[in-house]
Amino acid sequence: MDLLRVxxxxxxxxxxxxxxxxxxxxxxxxxxxxxxxxxKYGYDKEYDVVVISKTGEIGQVYEIEGLIIALPxxxxxxxxxxxxxxPSEYPKELQRIKTFFDWNRFDNEFKSKYVDYIEEEFDRRDxxxxxxxxxxxxxxxxxxxxxxxxSKIDIGLPDFREANRIFxxxxxxxxxxxxxxxxxxxxxxxxxxxxxxxAEMSDTATLSSNSKLGIQSKSGSDAKTMFTDKVVPIxxxxxxxxxxxxxxxxxxxxxxxxxxxASKITKKNMNEENTGTIEGLDTIIDWKNTADNSYDGEKxxxxxxxxxxxxxxxxxxxxxxxxxxxCLRLGSKIIGKCMMGSTSNALAKGGxxxxxxxxxxxxxxxxxxxxxxxxxxxxxIPMEWNFEGYIDEFGFPVFEDPKKxxxxxDGEMIDIGVITYxxxxxxxxxxxxxxxxxxxxxxxxxxxxxxxDESKQSLYNLTKIYQQIDYxxxxxxxxxxxxxxxxxxxxxxxxxxxxxxxxxxxFLVSWIPPTTLRNKVVKDxxxxxxxxxxxxxxxxxxxxxxxxxxxxxxxNGALHGKTKFHLENExxxxxxxxxxxxxxxxxxxxxxxVLMACIFYGMPILIENNKTRLLYHFKNRGYRAFSxxxxxxxxxxxxxxxxxxxxxxNSSEDVKQAHAxxxxxxxxxxxxxxxxxxYRDPDDMGDMFFTKTLEDWAKFDIxxxxxxxxxxxxxxxxxxxxxxxxxxxxxxxKILLNFARYDNSSSKSxxxxx
Numbered sequence: 220m221d222l223l224r225v226x227x228x229x230x231x232x233x234x235x236x237x238x239x240x241x242x243x244x245x246x247x248x249x250x251x252x253x254x255x256x257x258x259k260y261g262y263d264k265e266y267d268v269v270v271i272s273k274t275g276e277i278g279q280v281y282e283i284e285g286l287i288i289a290l291p292x293x294x295x296x297x298x299x300x301x302x303x304x305x306p307s308e309y310p311k312e313l314q315r316i317k318t319f320f321d322w323n324r325f326d327n328e329f330k331s332k333y334v335d336y337i338e339e340e341f342d343r344r345d346x347x348x349x350x351x352x353x354x355x356x357x358x359x360x361x362x363x364x365x366x367x368x369x370s371k372i373d374i375g376l377p378d379f380r381e382a383n384r385i386f387x388x389x390x391x392x393x394x395x396x397x398x399x400x401x402x403x404x405x406x407x408x409x410x411x412x413x414x415x416x417x418a419e420m421s422d423t424a425t426l427s428s429n430s431k432l433g434i435q436s437k438s439g440s441d442a443k444t445m446f447t448d449k450v451v452p453i454x455x456x457x458x459x460x461x462x463x464x465x466x467x468x469x470x471x472x473x474x475x476x477x478x479x480x481a482s483k484i485t486k487k488n489m490n491e492e493n494t495g496t497i498e499g500l501d502t503i504i505d506w507k508n509t510a511d512n513s514y515d516g517e518k519x520x521x522x523x524x525x526x527x528x529x530x531x532x533x534x535x536x537x538x539x540x541x542x543x544x545x546c547l548r549l550g551s552k553i554i555g556k557c558m559m560g561s562t563s564n565a566l567a568k569g570g571x572x573x574x575x576x577x578x579x580x581x582x583x584x585x586x587x588x589x590x591x592x593x594x595x596x597x598x599x600i601p602m603e604w605n606f607e608g609y610i611d612e613f614g615f616p617v618f619e620d621p622k623k624x625x626x627x628x629d630g631e632m633i634d635i636g637v638i639t640y641x642x643x644x645x646x647x648x649x650x651x652x653x654x655x656x657x658x659x660x661x662x663x664x665x666x667x668x669x670x671x672d673e674s675k676q677s678l679y680n681l682t683k684i685y686q687q688i689d690y691x692x693x694x695x696x697x698x699x700x701x702x703x704x705x706x707x708x709x710x711x712x713x714x715x716x717x718x719x720x721x722x723x724x725x726f727l728v729s730w731i732p733p734t735t736l737r738n739k740v741v742k743d744x745x746x747x748x749x750x751x752x753x754x755x756x757x758x759x760x761x762x763x764x765x766x767x768x769x770x771x772x773x774x775n776g777a778l779h780g781k782t783k784f785h786l787e788n789e790x791x792x793x794x795x796x797x798x799x800x801x802x803x804x805x806x807x808x809x810x811x812x813v814l815m816a817c818i819f820y821g822m823p824i825l826i827e828n829n830k831t832r833l834l835y836h837f838k839n840r841g842y843r844a845f846s847x848x849x850x851x852x853x854x855x856x857x858x859x860x861x862x863x864x865x866x867x868x869n870s871s872e873d874v875k876q877a878h879a880x881x882x883x884x885x886x887x888x889x890x891x892x893x894x895x896x897x898y899r900d901p902d903d904m905g906d907m908f909f910t911k912t913l914e915d916w917a918k919f920d921i922x923x924x925x926x927x928x929x930x931x932x933x934x935x936x937x938x939x940x941x942x943x944x945x946x947x948x949x950x951x952x953k954i955l956l957n958f959a960r961y962d963n964s965s966s967k968s969x970x971x972x973x
Contacts, residue, residue, distance in 0.1 A: 234601075234603060234604070234616075234618050236283065236381075236382065236385045236600060236604060237281045237282060237283045237385055238281070238282045239279055239280065239281060239282075240280045240281070240282050240287065241280075243266070243267075243268065243280045243282075243287060244266050244268065244280060244289075248266075249277060252276075252277075253275075253276040253277065253292060255275075256274065256275030256276055257275060258270050258272060258275050258276060258277050258289070259275075260272065260273050260395055261395050261396065261397055262395070262396045262397055262398060263289075267287060268280060268287045268288065268289045269286065269287065269288050269289065269392040269395050269396045270289045270395065271288060271289065271290065271291070271360065271388065271391040271392055271395050272289060272290065272291035272292070272346075273291070273345065273346050274291055274292065274346060276291065276292035277289040277290065277291065277292060278290050278291060278292040278293050278358075281388065283385060283388065283389045283392075283598070284389070284582065284596070284597060284598055284599070285581070285582040285583045286389065286392055286396075286582045286596055288388060288389070288391075288392040290358050290388070291346065291347060291358060293349060293356050293358075294349040297349045297350060297351055297356055298350060298351070299350075299351035301350075301351075302351055302352070302353060302354065303351075303352050303353065303379070303612060303613050303614075304350060304352060304367065304378075304379035304614065306367065306368050306376055307368065309458065310333060310336065312329075312333070313333055313336075313458065313459070314458075316459045317459055318459055318462070318464070319459060319460075319464070321459065322459060322460075337460045340458075340460070340461075341460075343361065343364050343368075344361045344364060344365055344422070344461075345361050346361060347359055347360045347361045347363075347364060348361075348364045352379070352613050352614070353613040353615075357384070358384075358388075359379075359384055359387065360387045360388060360390075360391045361391075361422075362387055362390065362391065362418070362419055362422055363383065363384060363387035365418060365421075365422045366383075366387070366414075366415055366418040366419075366422075367379055369453075369456065369457055369458065369461065370414065370417075370418040370421070370453045370456070371452050371453055371455075371456035372411075372414045372449070372453075373414075377411065377414065378610070378614065378628050379613075379614040379628075380411075380604075380605060380610055380614045380628075381604070381613075381614050381615050381616075382410070382600050382604035382605040382616075383411060383415065383605075384614075385600065386404070386415065386598065386600065387415075389402065389596070389598050390402050390419070390558065392596075393556060393595075393596050394556050396596075397553060398553075398585075398588075398589045398590050399553070399556070399590075399594065399595070399596050400544060400547055400548075400553055400555075400556065400557055400590075400593070400594035400595055401522075401547075401556040401557035401558055401559065401594075401595050401596070402556075402557070402558050402559060402560070402595060402596055402598055403527075403559045403560075403576055403577055403580040403593065403595040403596065403597045403598070404558070404559065404560035404561075404597075404598045404599075404600075405528075405560075405561070405562075405563070405573075405577050405597070405598070405599040405600075405663075405666060405669050406560050406561065406562055406599075406600065406605075407562060407600070407601070407602040407605060407606070407661065407662045407663055407669075408562055408661040408662060409605075409607060410600070410605045411605070412525070412560040412561075413445055413449060413525055414449055416523045416525060416558045416560065417445060417449035417450045417453055417523075418453055419521070419523075419558055420432055420434070420450055420504055420521055420523055421450055421453040421454045421457070421504075423520065423521050424454075424475070424477065424502050424504050424520075424521070425454065425457065425461060425462065425463050425477065425502075427502050427520055428501055428502060429501060429502065430501075430502045430503075430520035431502070431503050431504075431505070431517060431518065431519055431520060432502070432503070432504045432505075432519065432520055432521040432522070432523075433504075433505060433506065433507060433513075433514050433517070433519050433521070433522050433523070433546075434446055434450070434504070434505070434506040434507075434522075434523045434525070435506070435507060435509060435513060435514075435522070435523065435524050435525065435527075435539070435543075436506075436509065436524075436525040436526050437509060437525075437526035437527075437529040437530050437531070437569075438508075438509050439506075439507070439508030439509050441509075441525065441526060442506040442507065442508070442509065442525070443472070443473075443506055445506070445523075445525055446472075446473075446504070446505070446506045447470070447471075447472060450475070450504060451469075451470060451471060451475065454475060455469060455470075463477045463478065463502075464477070464478040465477045465478060473505060473506070474503050474504060474505035474506075475503065475504045475505075476501075476502075476503050477501050477502040477503070478501050509530065509534055510534060510539070511534055511535060511538045511539040511542060512539075512542055513539065513542075513543065514542075514543050514546050515542050515543075515545075515546075516546075517546050518546060518549075518554070518555070519543075519546040519547055519555045520554070520555045520556075521555060521556060521557075521558070522543055522546065522547065522555065522556075522557040522558070523557075523558050523559075524536070524540070524543075524557060524558070524559035524560070524561075525560065525561070526561045526562075527559050527560065527561040527573055527576070528561035528562055528563040528564055528569055528570055528572075528573030528574075529561060529562075529563075529564045529568070529569050529573075530569045530572070530573075531564070531568050531569045535572055536569065536572050536573060536576060537572045537575060537576060540557075540559075540576065540593065543557070544557075544594055551588075553594075557595065559576075559595060561573060562660060562661055562663075562669065563660055563669050563670050564660070565656075565660070565672055565673040566670065566672045566673075566918065567672075567673070570660075570670055570672070574670045576593055576595070577597050577599075577666070578597075579591060579592035579593040579595075580592075580593045580594075580595040580596055580597035581597055582596050582597070583722055583723070584723060585723075599666055599669070601663065601664045601665070602637075602641065602662040602663055602664055603616055603618055603637045603638060603641065603664060604616050606637050606640075606641075606662065608627065608629070608631070608633070608640075609627070609633055609636070609637035609640065610627060610628045610629075611625050611626065611627060611628060611633065612626045612627065612628050613628075614628060616637055617633045617636050617637060618636050618637060618638055619636040619638055619639070620634075620635050620636045620639055621633065621634065621635075621636065641662065641664065644658060644662075645658070653673065656671045656672070656673060659671045665689070665692040666692075667688045667689065667691075667692050667910065667914075668689075668692075670914075671685070672917065672918060678879060678883065678919055678920075678921060679882065679883055679886050679916055679917070679919065680883075680886055680887065680890075680891070681917055682891065683886055683887070683890045683891030683892070683905070684886065684890060684891065684913050684916055684917045685891075685917070686890075686891035686892050686904070686905075687890045687891045687904070687905050687907055687913055688910055688913050688914070690891075690904045690905075691908055691910050691913075692910075694908070699729060699908050700727050700728065700729055700908055700909075701720050701727070701728055701729075701731070702720065702721065702722060702723070702724040702726065702727050702728075703718060703719050703720040703721050703724035703726055703728070704718075704719055704721055704724040704725055704726055704812075705717065705718055705719075705726065705812065705815035705816055705819055706719060706815070707815070712840075713840065713841070715738050716737075716738055716815045716816075716818045716819040718731060718737075718819060725799055725801050725803070725812060726797060726798075726799050726812075726816070727797070727798045727799070727909065728780075728796060728797045728798075729791075729794070729795070729796050729797075729908050729909075730782075730790065730791055730794070730796040730797075732752075732789070732790065732819075732820060732821075733789045735789070736752055736755070736787075736789060736790065736820075736821065737819055737820075737821070738818060738819060738821065739751030739752050739821030740818055740821060743844075747841075747843070747844050748841055748842050748844060748845070749844045749845075750817065750821050750822050750823045750844070750845050751821040752820060752821035752822050753821075753822060753823050754783075754785055754787070755782055755783070755785050755787050755790050755821075755822065756780060756781055756782035756783055756785075756790070756796070756820070756822050756940055757780075757781065757783070757822050757823050757824060757825060757847065757936060757939035757940050758778055758779065758780050758781075758797075758813075758816065758817060758820075758822055758823070758824035758825070758936055758939065759778070759779050759781070759824070759825050759826075759931075759932050759933060759934065759935025759936030759937070759938065759939055760776075760777065760778045760779075760813055760824055760825070760826045760827065760833065760932055760935065761774075761776070761777040761827050761928045761931035761932040761935070762776055762809070762810075762813070762826060762827065762830050762832070762833040763775070763776050763802070763806060763809070763830060764806055764830040764831075764832045764833075774802070774925065774926075774928055775800050775801055775802045775928045775929075776799070776800075776801065776802060776803070776806075776809040776812075776813075776928070777799065777800045777928035777929050777931065777932035777933075778797065778798075778799040778800075778812070778813050778816060778824075778932055779795060779797060779798055779799070779909075779912070779929075779932045779933040779935075779936040780795065780796050780797030780816065780820060780822065780936065781793075781794065781795045781796065781933075781936040781937060781939075781940050782794055782796060782940070783940035783941075791906075793889065793940075794889075794906050794907075795907055795908075795909055795912070795933065795936070797816065797820075798909040798911060798912055798929070799812065799813075799816070800911060800912075800928055800929050800932070806832060809833075810832065810833050810836040811836075813833060814836065814837065814840065814842065817842070817845050818842075818845075823844075823845050823846070823847045823939070824837075824845055824846060824847060824939070825847045825849075825850070825866070825867060825935045825936070825938060825939035826846060826847075826865065826866045826867070826935075827866065827867060827868070827869050827931060827935065828849075828860075828861070828864065828865070828866025828867060828868055829868055829869055829870060831860075831864060831866075834846055834864035834865060834866050835864065837864075837865075838863070838864055843864070843865065846864060846865030846866060847865055847866075847939055848861065848862075848865050848866075849861065849865075849866065849867035849868075849874075850867070850938055850939070850941070851867070851873065851874065851877060867935065867938075869924070869931065875921060875924070876921075877938065878931070878934040878935065878938060879919075879921050879934070881934050881937040881938050881941070882916060882919070882930065882933065882934045882937060884937075885937050886916065889905045889906060889907055890905040890907050890913070891904070891905050892904060892905070893905075911929060912929045912930070912933050915927050915928075915929035915930045915933075916929075916930055916933075
């Protein structure tokens with residue numbers, strides 16, 4: 220059975236936001252270090268774990284989106300009266316106290332009555348809090364505790380939600396990790412991010428000295444609204460012992476200025492007066508209008524980037540972040556953290572930049588300095604975890620239809636699951652693709668949903684492409700695709716190529732040939748090296764020639780491998796099996812990567828020949844026979860250079876049309892569902908598992924091909940595995956290539972008549 224065609228289903232934890240790693244650190248090591256209370260807060264390089272515990276002891280180890288986090292050890296004697304989160308009661312006598320001046324007027328007997336309560340609140344704020352939730356010990360961070368217990372939002376105090384617990388644990392790890400500039404959160408609408416980030420701003424500012432904290436949003440008015448309607452009320456609602464003295468009005472419009480940070484009241488200092496006599500401002504929270512250079516040159520302890528996925532021209536979140544990132548560092552030392560979060564606009568309206576920011580924040584892709592490309596750590600929480608109306612009384616989602624109604628956190632009964640609700644909404648919008656894609660972006664269950672583009676006329680069948688992307692998202696990725704790299708055995712060039720799986724490898728593959736088919740290079744009677752598996756498949760490549768460009772960047776090099784129809788039992792038929800889309804440090808590294816892939820698979824390659832260095836690399840190393848001639852011309856019609864090097868130009872209009880037609884045909888036959896049953900069973904999903912390439916096809920523009928490296932490369936691979944692309948013509952024959960175009964304005968992509 221072909222495992223790639225099996226509909227893989229997730230296990231029972233298919234909705235899980237995190238994994239508990241029982242064996243990441245041995246139990247004996249944890250016991251020994253807990254006994255000595257020797258776990259240090261922050262990143263522990265020896266055990267590759269971020270410790271968010273401040274007690275010297277750790278308990279469970281979580282993995283959230285690749286980030287490994289050690290939680291505090293379970294507290295003893297956890298209160299279990301309520302069996303769920305219930306805010307603790309604020310003593311009425313203390314509610315009447317508004318400032319430290321009022322506190323100082325009371326006698327020692329009164330102060331002694333409440334000093335333990337105040338001390339405990341400070342401890343919870345600092346170290347976090349444990350409570351019993353539905354029978355299980357549950358830990359929330361200090362920031363989360365402040366949000367739940369003391370932050371006033373539009374509905375009063377917030378509800379406890381498990382999704383927010385994971386959000387705050389991830390954020391606590393971003394703050395603790397000395398390698399991180401903060402968090403990049405891809406969210407769904409109404410998930411509470413604006414209030415949670417406002418609570419974080421208020422909590423941190425009221426504890427800090429000589430600091431500045433800033434707010435940005437998709438527009439200046441949005442940043443101002445967040446400041447006036449969220450941050451200011453949260454600060455004003457704090458109890459007196461958390462509320463530092465400050466200058467100005469109670470309802471400021473532009474900034475809050477604190478004279479002194481909130482100081483902890485203890486038995487030792489409860490009689491000391493806190494008068495705030497220090498002159499000048501100590502800590503400031505403010506907001507700025509949206510611009511790429513906002514906060515340029517300032518030093519920030521915290522930066523909130525709200526609605527970062529909706530920042531539109533002339534501003535650019537990528538450019539703005541590069542500038543504001545410098546506000547959070549002094550040399551190599553990170554001194555501040557950014558909490559960035561957003562749903563995504565359509566790609567052309569800020570979504571493309573946020574998608575790049577999110578992808579550049581993958582903790583599994585770090586530089587040698589240990590940082591992600593953006594410096595942030597990505598987090599995605601699917602909509603089903605945080606959708607209003609489908610959260611039970613314990614803060615957990617009701618995913619699937621319950622056997623009997625479940626009591627919701629809002630007091631209403633829940634009789635269907637959130638997945639059923641979501642699927643019903645999708646079905647209702649099937650005849651309105653613009654509304655459907657907007658729904659996907661606002662309430663995504665996958666990152667592909669979150670970054671859906673606007674429905675518009677496309678060269679290709681978007682319905683099939685998105686069907687395939689959604690299906691790919693449902694697969695267990697490491698069961699289908701493997702990332703890795705190629706190298707020469709023992710470092711000897713032109714010997715044997717070795718495949719090595721590795722997390723940061725530049726190649727992504729779905730099929731590794733058996734040993735009998737690897738490195739199958741044969742020599743003809745003239746001693747020329749020939750690809751021994753050319754009957755099985757071929758590669759297509761969009762190369763680059765220059766190692767570096769002014770200002771960095773430049774096009775990626777792209778390589779795709781695809782099989783053709785064959786009778787080999789140990790290879791897939793008519794499938795893409797390799798994707799490589801990256802820009803290496805030097806062009807020479809890219810050239811060698813491409814050559815090693817061809818040799819390992821024993822297959823030829825069709826290379827775009829407008830840039831010739833890769834073609835010369837093959838020829839000079841003795842692999843000219845691996846470089847295919849252009850398939851649209853007879854050998855007698857090739858130029859002298861084409862005979863010497865092989866390859867195919869991209870400047871010819873005929874080739875452009877043939878290339879685009881090849882991709883369109885492949886999509887019709889092999890991508891998504893074949894509802895008419897023309898090429899396969901109507902219920903059989905396609906087998907194109909490389910989502911990056913699918914996404915590139917979705918936005919491919921034949922008149923602006925330079926940004927579509929994956930499309931160029933994959934199209935050439937398709938052309939290379941066909942017997943012919945353009946019929947051989949006589950000298951006066953004009954080529955007419957009428958390939959399918961599609962209108963995606965209805966529920967199903969429709970063929971557009973020319």
